[in-house]
Amino acid sequence: MLFALAWASLVRHRARTLLAVLGVAVSAAMLLDMVMLSSGMRVSFGALLLSQGFQLRLAPRGTLPFDTEATIRDGDSLVALLRARPEVVAVSPVFGGQLHLITPRGVVATSALGVIPAVEGDYEVSEGHQPAAPDEMVANDALLAATGLHLGDTVHAGAGYDSQLRAMTAERILRIVGRVRFVYMARGQRGAALPLATFRGMQGHDADGRISLAMVRLVPGSDVEAERVVIERLLPRVTVISIAEALRQVDERRSYFTQLAVILGAVSLVVGFLLVTTLVTVSVNERIGEIAVMRAIGVRRWRIVGQIVVEASAMMLVASPLGLALGLVTARYLNTILADFPGMPERIDFFLFQPGAAWSSLGMLAACGVLAGIYPSWRGASLPIAMTLRQEAVG
Amino acid sequence: MIAAAVCLVLAIAAPQDSTRRIAIDERLATDAGLHVGDRVMLAAEPGAVGEPAVIGAVVRRSADPAEIARGEYKIRLHLTQLQQLLGYGDRVDRFAVATTSDRVIGEAADRINAEAFGFRAHRSQDIAVQTSATFAVVSRFHRAIGIITIVASAIFLLCIMLLKVDERRRDVAALRLMGISGGTIVRGIVLEAAGIAVFGSILGVGVGIVTSWVVNLHYQGVYRTPLRFSIVTPDIMLGAVALSLVLGLGAGWLAAQRLVRTPPLALFGR
Amino acid sequence: MTALLEVRALVREYPMGEERVAALRGVTFDVEAGDYAAIVGPSGCGKSTLLNLLGVIDRPTSGTVAIGGERVDRLSDAAATDFRLRRIGFVFQRFYLLQALSARENVELPLAEAGMKGTARRERARALLDYVGLGARVSHRPSQLSGGEQQRVAIARALANTPRIVLADEPTGELDARTGAEMIALFERLNADGTTIVVVTHDEDLARAARRVIHMRDGAIIGDERAR
Numbered sequence: 001m002l003f004a005l006a007w008a009s010l011v012r013h014r015a016r017t018l019l020a021v022l023g024v025a026v027s028a029a030m031l032l033d034m035v036m037l038s039s040g041m042r043v044s045f046g047a048l049l050l051s052q053g054f055q056l057r058l059a060p061r062g063t064l065p066f067d068t069e070a071t072i073r074d075g076d077s078l079v080a081l082l083r084a085r086p087e088v089v090a091v092s093p094v095f096g097g098q099l100h101l102i103t104p105r106g107v108v109a110t111s112a113l114g115v116i117p118a119v120e121g122d123y124e125v126s127e128g129h130q131p132a133a134p135d136e137m138v139a140n141d142a143l144l145a146a147t148g149l150h151l152g153d154t155v156h157a158g159a160g161y162d163s164q165l166r167a168m169t170a171e172r173i174l175r176i177v178g179r180v181r182f183v184y185m186a187r188g189q190r191g192a193a194l195p196l197a198t199f200r201g202m203q204g205h206d207a208d209g210r211i212s213l214a215m216v217r218l219v220p221g222s223d224v225e226a227e228r229v230v231i232e233r234l235l236p237r238v239t240v241i242s243i244a245e246a247l248r249q250v251d252e253r254r255s256y257f258t259q260l261a262v263i264l265g266a267v268s269l270v271v272g273f274l275l276v277t278t279l280v281t282v283s284v285n286e287r288i289g290e291i292a293v294m295r296a297i298g299v300r301r302w303r304i305v306g307q308i309v310v311e312a313s314a315m316m317l318v319a320s321p322l323g324l325a326l327g328l329v330t331a332r333y334l335n336t337i338l339a340d341f342p343g344m345p346e347r348i349d350f351f352l353f354q355p356g357a358a359w360s361s362l363g364m365l366a367a368c369g370v371l372a373g374i375y376p377s378w379r380g381a382s383l384p385i386a387m388t389l390r391q392e393a394v395g
Numbered sequence: 396m397i398a399a400a401v402c403l404v405l406a407i408a409a410p411q412d413s414t415r416r417i418a419i420d421e422r423l424a425t426d427a428g429l430h431v432g433d434r435v436m437l438a439a440e441p442g443a444v445g446e447p448a449v450i451g452a453v454v455r456r457s458a459d460p461a462e463i464a465r466g467e468y469k470i471r472l473h474l475t476q477l478q479q480l481l482g483y484g485d486r487v488d489r490f491a492v493a494t495t496s497d498r499v500i501g502e503a504a505d506r507i508n509a510e511a512f513g514f515r516a517h518r519s520q521d522i523a524v525q526t527s528a529t530f531a532v533v534s535r536f537h538r539a540i541g542i543i544t545i546v547a548s549a550i551f552l553l554c555i556m557l558l559k560v561d562e563r564r565r566d567v568a569a570l571r572l573m574g575i576s577g578g579t580i581v582r583g584i585v586l587e588a589a590g591i592a593v594f595g596s597i598l599g600v601g602v603g604i605v606t607s608w609v610v611n612l613h614y615q616g617v618y619r620t621p622l623r624f625s626i627v628t629p630d631i632m633l634g635a636v637a638l639s640l641v642l643g644l645g646a647g648w649l650a651a652q653r654l655v656r657t658p659p660l661a662l663f664g665r
Numbered sequence: 666m667t668a669l670l671e672v673r674a675l676v677r678e679y680p681m682g683e684e685r686v687a688a689l690r691g692v693t694f695d696v697e698a699g700d701y702a703a704i705v706g707p708s709g710c711g712k713s714t715l716l717n718l719l720g721v722i723d724r725p726t727s728g729t730v731a732i733g734g735e736r737v738d739r740l741s742d743a744a745a746t747d748f749r750l751r752r753i754g755f756v757f758q759r760f761y762l763l764q765a766l767s768a769r770e771n772v773e774l775p776l777a778e779a780g781m782k783g784t785a786r787r788e789r790a791r792a793l794l795d796y797v798g799l800g801a802r803v804s805h806r807p808s809q810l811s812g813g814e815q816q817r818v819a820i821a822r823a824l825a826n827t828p829r830i831v832l833a834d835e836p837t838g839e840l841d842a843r844t845g846a847e848m849i850a851l852f853e854r855l856n857a858d859g860t861t862i863v864v865v866t867h868d869e870d871l872a873r874a875a876r877r878v879i880h881m882r883d884g885a886i887i888g889d890e891r892a893r
Contacts, residue, residue: 001770001777008765015653016561019554026547063467073440237440255617264540268547275551282558293761296722297822298750299778301742330543337535342528386717389757 006310027272028323034265035361040352052121054215075211102156103147110190114199128178137194138178159202170202187346276372284380289392304381312373416451423468556646568659577655584651592643670696675728688714690884701856703872706881754823758835762807769803793821813844833864
């Protein structure tokens with residue numbers, strides 16, 4: 001009976017119900033997007049850092065990996081020291097810099113990494129193989145597209161390009177043996193990787209033994225934080241960053257988005273709440289006589305509140321999946337905008353759909369809808385029956 | 396000027412006249428407790444011996460959007476001093492060229508690039524566009540969020556207007572029965588909607604100005620930058636009022652049309 | 666016969682600005698089980714106020730009301746609601762049917778509230794509509810029924826939980842003379858079948874049909890006569 005009354009009330013004012021559902025759906029979409037934004041990048045970045053299985057990263061003291069051009073001297077001895085530790089399974093040293101390639105399309109500059117292919121954790125090979133030999137390199141799609149080169153092609157490469165002499169410095173011929181996808185590079189950023197020794201050799205004596213970063217994989221189940229502290233104490237010239245610390249750094253840098261998400265999320269909730277409250281209040285005011293009659297014939301107060309809450313919940317129920325769909329579409333669009341952030345790894349998602357977060361946000365909105373229905377309906381059901389009936393009769 | 400990571404170590408000795416002077420940014424001065432006249436050691440590597448320098452100035456960071464999310468410190472040295480510190484010889488990363496007037500910037504850049512000298516000249520404006528890419532993305536993001544907000548507001552406004560007009564069913568029915576034309580009633584309702592929209596948007600502009608002030612205060616503190624994150628310009632204010640007015644008029648008109656098309660007796664519920 | 670309804674020194678005052686206006690000034694009377702009483706008097710004499718107090722939808726300023734020996738003037742809201750549901754049937758001048766529900770569903774509403782389920786509830790509602798002569802229009806919405814038919818549905822609804830007393834406030838007030846006469850006949854039949862009825866009315870024909878007529882003026886009873 002209550003459901004019949006609730007349904008009848010909703011269809012009695014179709015345009016109003018439709019608008020309310022739309023309004024709540026937009027609020028739900030916005031709320032969902034903001035929940036996705038508030039945690040998406042963090043979760044996405046955490047997953048990215050863990051994707052290659054390295055729990056610790058060593059960067060020059062006071063810096064974050066590849067945040068500056070600073071490098072670590074005596075990187076080789078540092079790597080040897082780390083490898084000797086029983087908790088360490090693998091150490092992947094990386095030396096970053098620029099590489100210039102002479103191609104039929106001209107000289108193309110690219111970001112390049114010197115790695116030890118057996119333990120590297122910066123890219124995934126999608127075609128071909130690792131650069132095992134000293135004269136081999138791998139490239140990503142952006143670089144291959146910019147140069148017009150293909151797997152198997154050889155190319156003249158240099159660490160620097162003297163534009164006055166129009167000549168490469170430390171030039172050597174490299175063969176492209178793999179197409180790869182760099183984990184941490186930005187979308188569209190050109191990238192290449194070659195054996196660490198080869199790349200260092202091309203950089204000159206200054207690069208001897210240097211590394212930009214070392215990634216450390218620990219024995220499964222080891223205490224990452226304890227090992228981080230031990231390594232940092234052992235190597236005072238480096239900063240040892242655990243994933244938790246990296247996430248903390250990310251949190252600091254993305255605090256703007258977190259706060260924006262919290263504010264806009266709260267605004268969405270308030271708007272949804274206000275919309276339903278307004279609608280329910282007006283609906284109750286319109287039916288105040290009906291409610292008084294129901295009370296007069298013995299219908300309990302909570303039953304009347306229940307009926308109106310059912311109406312509010314029904315609107316929420318219809319609006320939620322609509323909002324979910326709308327939220328996912330807008331999140332995708334907003335993600336494409338934020339993906340253009342300079343230097344942002346391609347795989348980072350600002351808006352990451354997490355079912356738990358989505359349900360909790362829709363749950364919050366639903367709770368708001370129910371709460372929004374309770375007060376006006378309780379007020380309506382608590383009016384003096386006799387007086388309300390008399391006023392309705394006069395009105 | 397060349398840019399590089401330089402280590403700075405606090406030293407306790409008093410400054411000497413021969414020691415070169417450097418400028419540090421406010422953030423570093425605050426965090427490290429440094430003041431003008433303090434003596435520090437500069438080194439290109441952590442743990443290296445380095446060379447002494449005296450803080451000659453504490454400078455305020457420029458309002459550069461490209462730097463807001465970066466937590467690093469900045470110091471300014473004499474060119475030769477940094478080249479020497481890093482062992483860069485006389486290499487530089489870039490240099491700036493001043494032209495006699497803005498009109499010749501393009502021509503000057505073209506001439507430099509045509510000299511086959513190996514350098515590439517860029518207009519400062521183009522570089523500014525590149526370096527502010529972060530903010531451009533944030534701007535686009537804000538615009539998209541703004542559009543979603545406007546859609547939500549439009550629905551909200553339409554809903555409220557519909558409810559408000561619905562509340563007046565009996566009044567409108569009485570007016571119709573008295574012989575007042577539908578057009579007059581629609582005009583009355585639309586005028587009322589316009590009034591509400593204008594009043595609401597003026598109130599909204601007030602809230603916006605206060606919010607903008609709070610946002611700037613907060614984020615300037617968070618990112619320690621003089622950059623203004625939110626600016627409410629007269630154009631924005633006018634735009635907001637105009638948009639609200641259009642939405643209000645539209646919503647009022649739609650709601651009024653529904654009402655006047657319903658027969659008066661039906662409005663009375665008979 | 667025993668008194669089903671006992672009203673003693675009933676006073677109802679309403680605040681009006683700084684002053685208090687008395688709508689009822691110490692009304693006392695009894696109604697016996699199976700009786701049919703009409704309360705008559707000019708507008709504003711306190712008839713409807715009295716009916717509201719008897720129907721437990723309002724509280725007296727002072728005095729007592731007992732129905733079936735149970736004091737009802739100081740019941741809590743929940744207890745009053747339950748009392749109205751199970752012991753009192755209300756018939757209003759403007760019918761007050763729920764427009765969204767059919768005739769049968771309107772009658773089912775108090776039955777559902779009293780906990781009667783499914784088929785039994787539907788059958789009871791149908792039987793009541795048959796009783797008031799609307800067996801053929803059970804699925805019609807109030808808007809599809811005439812005023813007289815709507816009032817019949819309202820009476821069937823009032824009888825749903827077999828109340829001890831039916832209270833009617835100007836039940837013929839919105840009806841034409843012919844339909845009003847039908848309604849008077851229906852009330853007579855109800856009373857003949859054992860239902861106690863108290864009706865407030867201006868309708869002389871309806872008042873004449875009652876066994877007892879109570880005259881009111883200025884919030885007090887000024888006459889009480891047995892019609893037959």
